[in-house]
Amino acid sequence: xxxxxxxxxxxxTVGTGVARLLIDQRDLIAERLGAVLExxxxxxxxxxxxxxxxxxxxxxxxxxxxxxxxxxxxIVVEMIGGQGVARELILGAxxxxxxxxxxxxxLLAVDGNAICRAADERGVDLGFEAxxxxxxxxxxxxxxxxxxxxxRRMTGILNGTCNYIxxxxxxxxxxxxxxxxxxxxxxxAEADPTLDVEGHDTAHKITILSALAYGMPMNLADVxxxxxxxxxxxxxxxxxxxxxxxxxxxxxxDAGDAVEARVHPTMIPLENILSSxxxxxxxxxxxxxxxxxxxxxxxxxxxxxxxxxxVSDIVDIARNLLAGIGRRLPLLGCQPERVRPVPVLPMDxxxxxxxxxxxxxxxxxxxxxxxxxxxxxxxxxxSVTQKGRKNTGPVPVVMLTHRAREAAVQQAxxxxxxxDVIAEPPMLIRIEDENGSD
Amino acid sequence: xxxxxxxxxxxxTVGTGVARLLIDQRDLIAERLGAVLExxxxxxxxxxxxxxxxxxxxxxxxxxxxxxxxxxxxIVVEMIGGQGVARELILGAxxxxxxxxxxxxxLLAVDGNAICRAADERGVDLGFEAxxxxxxxxxxxxxxxxxxxxxRRMTGILNGTCNYIxxxxxxxxxxxxxxxxxxxxxxxAEADPTLDVEGHDTAHKITILSALAYGMPMNLADVxxxxxxxxxxxxxxxxxxxxxxxxxxxxxxDAGDAVEARVHPTMIPLENILSSxxxxxxxxxxxxxxxxxxxxxxxxxxxxxxxxxxVSDIVDIARNLLAGIGRRLPLLGCQPERVRPVPVLPMDxxxxxxxxxxxxxxxxxxxxxxxxxxxxxxxxxxSVTQKGRKNTGPVPVVMLTHRAREAAVQQAxxxxxxxDVIAEPPMLIRIEDENGSD
Numbered sequence: 001x002x003x004x005x006x007x008x009x010x011x012x013t014v015g016t017g018v019a020r021l022l023i024d025q026r027d028l029i030a031e032r033l034g035a036v037l038e039x040x041x042x043x044x045x046x047x048x049x050x051x052x053x054x055x056x057x058x059x060x061x062x063x064x065x066x067x068x069x070x071x072x073x074x075i076v077v078e079m080i081g082g083q084g085v086a087r088e089l090i091l092g093a094x095x096x097x098x099x100x101x102x103x104x105x106x107l108l109a110v111d112g113n114a115i116c117r118a119a120d121e122r123g124v125d126l127g128f129e130a131x132x133x134x135x136x137x138x139x140x141x142x143x144x145x146x147x148x149x150x151x152r153r154m155t156g157i158l159n160g161t162c163n164y165i166x167x168x169x170x171x172x173x174x175x176x177x178x179x180x181x182x183x184x185x186x187x188x189a190e191a192d193p194t195l196d197v198e199g200h201d202t203a204h205k206i207t208i209l210s211a212l213a214y215g216m217p218m219n220l221a222d223v224x225x226x227x228x229x230x231x232x233x234x235x236x237x238x239x240x241x242x243x244x245x246x247x248x249x250x251x252x253x254d255a256g257d258a259v260e261a262r263v264h265p266t267m268i269p270l271e272n273i274l275s276s277x278x279x280x281x282x283x284x285x286x287x288x289x290x291x292x293x294x295x296x297x298x299x300x301x302x303x304x305x306x307x308x309x310x311v312s313d314i315v316d317i318a319r320n321l322l323a324g325i326g327r328r329l330p331l332l333g334c335q336p337e338r339v340r341p342v343p344v345l346p347m348d349x350x351x352x353x354x355x356x357x358x359x360x361x362x363x364x365x366x367x368x369x370x371x372x373x374x375x376x377x378x379x380x381x382x383s384v385t386q387k388g389r390k391n392t393g394p395v396p397v398v399m400l401t402h403r404a405r406e407a408a409v410q411q412a413x414x415x416x417x418x419x420d421v422i423a424e425p426p427m428l429i430r431i432e433d434e435n436g437s438d
Numbered sequence: 439x440x441x442x443x444x445x446x447x448x449x450x451t452v453g454t455g456v457a458r459l460l461i462d463q464r465d466l467i468a469e470r471l472g473a474v475l476e477x478x479x480x481x482x483x484x485x486x487x488x489x490x491x492x493x494x495x496x497x498x499x500x501x502x503x504x505x506x507x508x509x510x511x512x513i514v515v516e517m518i519g520g521q522g523v524a525r526e527l528i529l530g531a532x533x534x535x536x537x538x539x540x541x542x543x544x545l546l547a548v549d550g551n552a553i554c555r556a557a558d559e560r561g562v563d564l565g566f567e568a569x570x571x572x573x574x575x576x577x578x579x580x581x582x583x584x585x586x587x588x589x590r591r592m593t594g595i596l597n598g599t600c601n602y603i604x605x606x607x608x609x610x611x612x613x614x615x616x617x618x619x620x621x622x623x624x625x626x627a628e629a630d631p632t633l634d635v636e637g638h639d640t641a642h643k644i645t646i647l648s649a650l651a652y653g654m655p656m657n658l659a660d661v662x663x664x665x666x667x668x669x670x671x672x673x674x675x676x677x678x679x680x681x682x683x684x685x686x687x688x689x690x691x692d693a694g695d696a697v698e699a700r701v702h703p704t705m706i707p708l709e710n711i712l713s714s715x716x717x718x719x720x721x722x723x724x725x726x727x728x729x730x731x732x733x734x735x736x737x738x739x740x741x742x743x744x745x746x747x748x749v750s751d752i753v754d755i756a757r758n759l760l761a762g763i764g765r766r767l768p769l770l771g772c773q774p775e776r777v778r779p780v781p782v783l784p785m786d787x788x789x790x791x792x793x794x795x796x797x798x799x800x801x802x803x804x805x806x807x808x809x810x811x812x813x814x815x816x817x818x819x820x821s822v823t824q825k826g827r828k829n830t831g832p833v834p835v836v837m838l839t840h841r842a843r844e845a846a847v848q849q850a851x852x853x854x855x856x857x858d859v860i861a862e863p864p865m866l867i868r869i870e871d872e873n874g875s876d
Contacts, residue, residue: 017728021586021728025586025587025588025728028586028588029585029586031653031772031773031776032581032585032653032768032771032772032773033585034768034773129583134729135583135584135726135728135729135730135732136732137575137578137579137582137583137732140575140578140579140582140583141575141578143470144575144578144750144753144754145567145573145575145578145746145747145750146746146750147467147470147471147749147750147753148459148463148466148467148745148746148749148750148753149463149746150463150466215469215470273711273714273715273735276711276714277711283733288573288746289742290455290459290463290573290742290743290745290746290749291572291573291736291737291742291743291746291747292573292736292737292742292743293735293736293737294573294574294575294734294735294736295721295733295734295735295736296732296733296734296735297711297731297732297733297734297735298729298730298731298732298733299729299730299731304727304728304729304730305728305729305730307586307728308583308584308586308587308726308728308729309583309729311585311586311728312582312583312584312585312586315582315585315586316582319766319767320766323761323763323766324763325761325762325763328757328758328761328766329757330470330472333470334469334470335469335470335472338469
């Protein structure tokens with residue numbers, strides 16, 4: 001039986017998971033692949049730590065460059081993360097003609113175009129299934145399974161930390177800070193959670209998926225990003241009363257000559273199956289013109305789920321090597337010479353439904369002033385509720401709007417915020433309801 | 439740009455969908471594949487019917503054999519269905535060295551081993567993504583994305599007709615007959631619905647998935663099959679009261695030296711996301727030892743969703759042809775020489791929780807007799823309710839059991855049925871609750 005030699009760069013959590021899978025499932029993978037995947041070299045800055053891996057002497061090294069340079073290494077697996085040394089090593093491996101597998105979404109979202117160009121020029125393969133959605137095979141689905149579809153829309157819960165926090169707020173009435181602390185205690189949030197809770201991690205992922213879906217270059221700069229840290233238990237309760245649940249959604253749509261690409265807290269109807277996705281998991285619905293809605297759901301992060309996706313890429317590339325072919329699939333879904341920029345729709349031009357919560361003084365005439373301003377901006381109100389008038393402080397005025405233009409809504413809210421009867425900046429949550437009326 | 443020539447056998451609903459996709463998305467597919475897929479020949483017994491397809495003169499023929507024999511045809515797509523001529527044409531194409539794409543689950547479940555053997559001997563590819571789950575890429579996920587996982591369990595809603603009917607009964611309190619009639623009126627059920635509602639179609643599909651998951655031959659004969667036609671609105675309401683929903687589930691599990699493979703109405707907890715899957719769709723959760731639960735959801739049937747899956751297979755095979763390789767993946771997931779029979783656990787040995795509804799005379803002591811019989815068979819009752827005592831007829835005694843052996847449950851129910859206080863054979867529904875206690 002043939003042997004394919006793997007060089008692993010970075011042996012942290014996911015790297016260790018990959019090593020464990022390659023060692024523990026060696027026979028199972030060989031039965032399926034028809035060749036043995038041999039973990040030949042593992043590079044990490046710390047080679048003394050016990051990772052519970054049975055590695056032969058000489059496998060571990062601190063010298064990642066020597067792994068890339070090793071002529072026996074067939075596939076390089078980058079599990080270092082970050083955008084410095086990881087970028088250099090990936091480009092180094094590509095320059096050496098070695099196929100690369102990575103889960104590095106931040107690097108791909110920022111530098112993916114240059115990396116893909118380098119891989120295209122050298123004709124080597126680059127696997128990045130694990131960069132989005134952990135074990136959910138969303139990259140494969142977009143690039144292979146939906147190859148006969150024009151992609152109309154993607155709506156995804158792509159950050160398990162945020163989904164865990166929103167689930168906690170919803171189920172326990174916890175504040176954002178309490179839910180975050182709980183997520184950190186349970187290992188579902190980093191010590192510095194900014195990248196996750198402010199939506200940037202989700203933006204990295206939708207950047208990658210949009211490129212694949214629409215045959216366009218990665219364009220992180222134009223993705224609108226808004227996190228979940230301002231959400232209150234009250235908003236989540238209000239949403240439920242209107243028949244919605246709030247999720248941090250990545251939304252990407254074919255909008256004719258442009259695409260929508262945005263990340264923000266979003267109200268989705270309780271009938272939408274994404275609203276049933278609870279806890280630290282990911283889920284995405286991809287809508288194709290032929291297939292209709294195809295949903296994937298699974299663990300979006302964590303040692304073994306991510307390792308599972310990395311190993312699927314390794315095996316895919318190994319099959320190509322065994323067949324004697326360089327690569328089979330264009331990296332960004334369509335042939336490199338056909339990848340072309342598609343503008344991202346400016347957020348001002350978005351046209352959707354909105355939830356608006358305004359904390360206003362409990363005085364006669366306030367609602368009339370607020371609705372007057374909205375009317376001036378051609379924003380028509382679908383329903384309005386004035387909540388809890390128990391105390392003498394400001395009371396929440398909660399509104400759902402019919403379809404309106406984002407620019408108009410923002411202008412109106414600026415005007416409303418400036419009123420002296422308004423206690424704090426209003427809360428604005430966009431609604432995603434494909435079946436919703438105008 | 440290169441051209442790959444497609445020969446389509448059978449131009450009914452799905453065949454027409456495939457033709458339409460190949461024609462309408464020709465440029466899109468070419469951008470992604472780097473070659474043109476040309477629908478060169480279409481064989482059907484009826485070549486006069488207008489299918490709304492712009493086919494060049496000479497493309498349509500009644501002679502399917504001439505399509506297979508045409509040396510210019512690169513890929514044969516079998517969309518005839520059934521087990522007679524379809525089988526002969528598939529084997530004919532394979533013998534001619536041509537790769538085949540099919541959606542024919544019934545044929546594969548029954549004759550898949552012989553067909554795979556023929557394809558293995560000839561070294562040609564066989565695509566069958568569309569045979570299970572329509573547009574859900576479940577075959578690709580099992581064979582490629584979860585290649586590093588030992589598959590622990592699969593639980594799926596694999597028949598949209600049944601799921602539509604069960605949703606109607608649940609939402610409207612309709613009887614099975616009423617819901618079936620509605621499904622037929624809406625085009626979600628065949629005139630003869632037996633294959634669907636009695637579970638056989640689902641059994642075909644889980645046979646195929648079990649082979650892929652466990653590296654075993656197709657073994658339809660040993661799959662336990664029970665349909666939904668005996669279910670009543672009352673059972674569905676009772677299930678909801680206990681926190682469950684009833685679905686026709688295909689269940690396949692790694693049970694150590696054997697596998698479970700069974701199709702029957704199943705109660706699943708409302709927290710299980712499969713319980714939220716409503717209407718004529720499919721969904722499946724695959725549990726891998728590394729990935730954990732991975733769920734797919736989508737249209738499991740219909741013209742364009744199925745065509746989408748067929749086209750993904752065509753493109754996969756086309757990529758291999760363009761790369762000059764025969765095939766890249768073993769048909770049943772593991773290398774042909776490693777496929778080995780795994781026994782299916784006899785149903786008598788199943789150990790699970792049960793819902794039992796017994797229609798008994800409303801007399802003192804009846805519950806004591808029933809629970810006595812259950813106790814004799816070591817079946818312990820978790821909860822029992824005696825429902826609606828409004829009339830003088832038999833009243834339902836509804837019980838949930840702790841884990842029990844199927845053989846014991848069946849024996850006990852036979853004894854209970856024989857009692858003169860029992861009005862009709864009891865209703866038995868198995869419960870699937872991974873988090874359930876003993």
